[in-house]
Amino acid sequence: MAKLKINGKIVDIDADDSTPLLWVLREQLGMTGTKYSCGIGICGACTVHINGEAVRSCVVPVSSLDSSQAITTIEGLSTDNSHPLQQAWKELDVPQCGYCQPGMIMTAAVLLNNKPNPTDEDIDAGVTNICRCGTFKRVRQGIHLAADISKRGRS
Template sequence: MAKLKINGNMLEIDVDGTTPLLWVLREQLGLTGTKYSCGIGVCGSCTVHVDGEAVRACILPVSALKPSQEITTIEGLSADGTHPLQQAWEELDVPQCGYCQPGMIMSAAALLNENPSPSDADIDAKVNNICRCGTFNRVRRGIHLAAQIHKGASKRERS
């Protein structure tokens, strides 16, 4: 039995503790936005947030997670699909096949959490997800655009 806080909901899940978080999300909770691709923590398709930081869910056994930790998946990134990255991605038509994009967006979101105005070098250092369709240049533009959208929104909130 695992007790996990996922997208703000405290859940008790009947599962073997060695099961990677990815498969609990996908098979037990129906949160299939988080993808399986490599299973060895390399490609980033399974990226989710644990306490705001990007982690590879495919190699993270649920036994390693505490109930106090906030797990966020692509489904929980925003209530209505309007996270600045989602807005920017839509504006720039970033995805191609789209399979890697939830992980890509979650990596980018973790970067923006710690660095609201990342440089190209910051993006190069932190967004290390594989995309075989080749969306990288639009991903880069999308992160910069999202940073701007976020800045505009916080300015509006302050005024």
């Protein structure tokens, strides 16, 4: 039985080695905020953080992980929608259907960690998630706003 460290907690996993992290999260741990959409690592709906990097969990076999890696899912981003991205997303009403948004937010969170003041070019390069409702305009505004909120928080 494998052990994983998810949102700060060590959890026991009982799944075939080839099972993608996505399905362990969704079906063993009941953490359905991480979404299935393409299953081939393209759309980004399943994005989680592994050691601070944005990773598409649908193509990460659970066998490649152990409890030394810190996995963060959308459920672990904050306990109360207080992450600057969540605040900005709420302020701007970013989500439409909302299905891609956990992955979008998790992707943006890593971008902001790496580049606290991202330019539009940084956003273009760092956010490659698909959104069929087309929230991109507000996603871009939201990332900039979150950067501002973070700055205010630090000052």
